[in-house]
Amino acid sequence: MSHALHPAGRRAARLSLVGLWLWTGVVSLWELYGQSAALLHAAGLDAALAQTLILSGAGLDLLIGAALWRWHAPRLYLAAGLAMLVMTVLGSLLLPSLWLHPLGPLSKNLPIAALLYLLFLDAREGGSSS
Numbered sequence: 001m002s003h004a005l006h007p008a009g010r011r012a013a014r015l016s017l018v019g020l021w022l023w024t025g026v027v028s029l030w031e032l033y034g035q036s037a038a039l040l041h042a043a044g045l046d047a048a049l050a051q052t053l054i055l056s057g058a059g060l061d062l063l064i065g066a067a068l069w070r071w072h073a074p075r076l077y078l079a080a081g082l083a084m085l086v087m088t089v090l091g092s093l094l095l096p097s098l099w100l101h102p103l104g105p106l107s108k109n110l111p112i113a114a115l116l117y118l119l120f121l122d123a124r125e126g127g128s129s130s
Contacts, residue, residue: 003121010122013115014068017080020112021065028058043094057087077120084109084116 005013028036032054040050064080088109091098098106 002125003118004125005118005122010072010119013119014072017112017115017119018065018069021061021068021080025058025061025065028054028061032058039095045094053090060087072119072123074120074124077116077123081113081116081120084112
């Protein structure tokens with residue numbers, strides 16, 4: 001059974017994830033002392049730990065976004081999925097109310113996981129990078 005994606009679908013899927021991860025990294029840094037900090041302050045974290053988590057998360061987001069832009073490889077999709085899972089668990093533990101947020105900061109990870117899985121299958125079967 002083939003799991004290969006149509007080249008246009010593969011391109012759209014990859015670019016949507018690239019945009020998501022790069023934008024999330026940029027916005028996290030832009031809001032380092034604004035919304036990003038306020039969110040972690042609401043979770044009870046002190047400013048130093050919050051800043052460390054924001055900078056680490058933003059760096060990881062930017063790295064994943066750049067890697068997704070450059071490569072179409074099964075290990076990359078697994079790594080991106082693992083990073084998303086870790087961030088989802090941390091977000092769930094720190095601020096479980098994010099699951100009820102109308103814009104879905106955590107629930108959006110469910111379709112992202114599905115997209116990563118489809119791209120993983122495509123890359124594993126040798127779908128070309130496009």
